[in-house]
Amino acid sequence: MTASTTYEKIYSQVNKIPYGKVMTYGQIASVIDRCTARMVGYAMARVPIEKKVPWHRVINSKGEVSIRAHGDICMEQRLLLENEGMIFNDSGRVDLACYRWVDY
DNA sequence: CGGCTGACTCTGG
C-alpha cells in the first residue's frame, strides 16, 4: 500500500486500530506528519468503501461520535462500537481512558 | 491559479 497522499496515510493509520479500541482525530493527526485534526475528519467523511477502513473507531477528543449527518450513520457507528464491547454513557460518550489506543 | 469546505482541537470565561 503506497501511502503517498495524506489521505492514504490517514486510512492506513485508521486500519491499524485494533478491535475494541478507538483513536481520536487529533491522535491520528499527531502520528501523521503535516496533518491536522480537520484533515482526518475530512478524510473520514470521504472514506472510500473499498478501503474497508474502520472509520467507526475514529471519534473526537471528547470521546463522542462526531458525525455531523443526523442520519442512520451516527447510530450505525454507535452500534458498531457497542458491538465491539464499548459502553456509551448518558452523555453519549465512551471512556477514552479505557478505549483510546496509542500507536507506537 | 484562487477560493471554499470540513466527521476537529485548544483556550478562556
Added chain:
DNA sequence: TCCAGAGCCAGCC
C-alpha cells in the same frame, strides 16, 4: 461542566 471563538491545511471545484 458547558459555550463561543480562532487556528489549521489538503483536496476539490
